[in-house]
Amino acid sequence: MTRSLVVRLLGTSVLIVVLSVGAAAWLAAKTATRAVQQEQSQSLAGDSLIHDTLLGYAAEHRDWTDVAPLVRRLAAESGRQITVTTTGxxxxxxSNPGAPVPARADAVIDPLGATIDPRVVGPYRLTGRDQARQHAxxxxxxxxxxxxGFKATAxxxxxGRLVVKLAADNRLQRHDCSFREDAPTTGERAALDKLQxxxxxxxxxxxxxxxxFYTTDFVPIHRDPTNVGNSQxxxxxxxxxxxxxxxxxxxGPARLYLTSPPRQPVPVFDLSPDSTRRIAVVTALVLAVAVATTLVVGLRLVRPLRKLTAAVDGAANRPAPVRITRNDEIGRLAAAFNALADRSEHSEQQRRTMVDDIAHELRSPLTNIRNWLTAGQDGLADLDQDMVRLLLEETALLQHIVDDLADLADADAGTLALTLGDxxxxxxxxxxxxxHRGTTLTVGGDPWAVVxxxxxxxxxxxxxxxxWRHTPADGRVEVRADVTDGLLVVDVADTGEGIAAADLPHVFDRFWRADRARARATGGSGLGLSIARKLAQAHGGDITVVSTLGEGSTFTVRLPARPDQPAR
Known part of the structure; x- marks a missing residue:
């Protein structure tokens, strides 16, 4: 059961449901926490607004006489209880007279505290006439x-002073508006003198x-160089x-107290029996739907897999194709299985053909040897030297075929032994x-190779x-060798009968002859080219062929040349 695909899918679905429920619970908790944090942030922002509003009032008034209406308005807008007291x-x-004052103040309202509030103007407020002139x-x-063409705002x-500000990308550019609007007015100059x-x-x-002081920015001009190091x-x-x-x-400085009005406490989560029962029912329904869906999907997945298994188990010698039309992983698996069955059928056909060819090639020399020996035993033929020579030739042919087959078997198994040298x-x-007398040899340079x-x-x-087997007596065969692009290239070209284009893909097949009517004496065993190519591949190279029917063929061997061999 633990290896069943349905059981695995079912276990996966249960795990997914459990994780989904846990994730939903975690998400709900995180959402609630975020909501609480957001509410706290809004509360802090509201408290900051209350403090800033009262700080502005203190900066613009000489006392707290008329602040009560402002306190009540702020309390109504924010929902907070606000109390302002003196430092004593x-x-x-x-906002709620008679309510107890908390033991600790939330903030101190002092426009002249650690940082002087910019809304504190005092004697630097412009008069009507000075303001009109400065604005102009x-x-x-x-x-x-x-x-x-400069970007500027006011x-x-x-x-009451109007200040012109250049845009950031224009501050370092020169302009012809040399007059300034920041020179102190008469009233400001008097206040600056008193400050000085x-x-x-x-x-x-x-x-x-x-x-x-030259301007109302309160930035001093250091006339004495000794003041530069004492800026603080x-x-x-x-x-x-x-x-x-x-x-x-x-x-004057005052203390600010902010409290929340008393409210009926509301539980964050209701974990009553009814709520718990609802959660359990919903979870059970989700689990049931997941299990049912998994069973349906699992059975649909397992059905074609069972068909594939039955096809494999029911095949006596080789797998039989199955009919599964699906455009998914199982469909592709079935297509691969059918392709495997086709390749198996093709391989079996090749094996039968090769066995037939081997039997045919061995049958003729064995039959000749047996017939002559039987004739000699029955006294119908004399076992003289000519007969012995004929039997030895047939034996040598058998040995040649057996050796060729052994070489091919070693090459196929990757166990072909090579004694490499320079x-x-x-x-x-x-x-x-x-x-092979009559062959013309042409070698370019002095090529060396590790073979x-x-x-x-x-x-x-x-x-x-x-x-030579396919070249007439008046034809020629030429061997050419050279090194090109780090490869030893050996061409064996003839002016023989050539090979048809349709036959070129088969020239390296075992026991293949272009003319099936040829005998072994004229057509060979059909293993020579196959062995040559296997030996070339064992050296890390290959053999290719180019041929024109009626004009001749060129077989090209390409092998790795010696690393230090110069290329031509």
């Missing part, structure tokens, strides 16, 4: 910049030189002077051509035997 604990305003100058500069500060007096007193106490001390004096100057214009190709070819000399001569000898 006296309640200034409360700023708008004039803005038009000038626009006329010259923003109004809390003090306060700062000067502080600087003298720290043994630093006097500084001056100078900035502390400026901040201290500004706080002293602006303190009369802002409300040899001069010209010498080996000369020895092979010596056994088995006996097997190499056997390759060339088989090709020469085949060439």
């Amino acid at each position: 604990g006296t309640v200034i305003a409360a 100058l700023a708008e004039k500069r803005l038009r000038c910049l626009h006329d010259q 923003e109004e500060t809390p003090a 007096d306060r700062v000067t007193i502080c600087l003298k106490g720290r043994l630093l030189s006097e500084i001056s 001390a100078i900035q502390d004096c400026i901040d201290r002077g500004r706080r002293e100057q602006l303190r009369p214009y802002v409300a 040899h001069a190709v010209g010498d080996l070819l000369a020895q092979a051509c010596e056994a 088995d000399p006996i097997r190499f001569r056997q390759i060339v000898g088989n090709l020469l035997t085949n060439a």
Whole structure:
């Protein structure tokens, strides 16, 4: 059962359902957590808005006298309880009067705290006349910049000043609008002079030189080079002077308390028996659907597999094709199985043909030997020297066929033994051509190759035997050798009868003859070319053939040349 595909699919589906339920639970928990975090973020954003609004009120008013309406409005908009007290604990305003004040304040409202709020203006607020003049100058500069193609905008500060700001990509470019709108007005200059007096007193106490302010940005001009290395001390004096100057214009420091109104607690998750029962029912339904789907799909998958198994088990000698028409993995498996059956049938046919050919090739010489020996035994023929020579020739033919078959068997099994060595190709070819008188040999250069000399001569000898067998007496056979692109190329060309184009794919098949009517004496055993090609492949090369019917054939052997052999 554990090896059944249906059981595996069923187990996989159950596992998927369990993981799906777990993932759904995890997702629900994460979603709830995210919702809680989002609600907390919104709450923090609302608290920050309340603090900033009250900070702005303190920056623009000298006291907290009229802050109660603002506190009630903020409480109604945010749903929070807001209480503002002095630093001593006296309640200034409360959205829910009479409610207890928490022990710890959520924030301190002080526009002149660690950072001076930019909304604190004090004596630097422009008068109506000064504001009109400054705005006119700023708008004039803005038009000038626009006329010259510069990108610029104008923003109004809390003090009523209009500030022209260049775009980031125009700040370093030169323009002709040299007049500035940031020069202090009369009122601002008076306030800056008073600030400078306060700062000067502080600087003298720290043994630093006097500084001056040219704009309302409160950026000092260091007249004395000794002040450059004391920028932090100078900035502390400026901040201290500004706080002293602006303190009369802002409300005093206050404490802010924020609380949530009491609510009826609501449980986050309801795990009552009914809810638990619903979850169990839904999970069981999902599991049942998954199991049923898996069974249906599994049976559909197993049915063609069982058909394939039956086809294999029912085949006595070879697998029989099955009819399965599916466009999926099982369909492709069935197609591969049918292709295997076809290849098996083809291989069986080739095996029968080869056995028949071998039996035919061995039958004739064995029959001759047996007939002559029987005739000699019966006294019908004399076993003289001519008879012995004839019997030896038939025996040699049998031995030749057996040796060829043994070579082919070793080559097919990959056990063909080669005694490789570094040899001069010209010498080996000369020895092979010596056994076939009339052959013309042409060797380019002095090629060397790592070959088995006996097997190499056997390759060339088989090709020469085949060439002379199909070449008339007045024809010629030529052997050419050279090294090209790191390969030893040996061509065996003849001017014989040639091979038809339809027969070229079969010339290296075993026991194949172009003319079936040829006898062994004229057509050979049909193994020579097959052996030559197997031997070439065992050397890491191959043999190809080009032929024209009636004009001749050229067999080309290509083998790896010696690595240091120069190419021509």
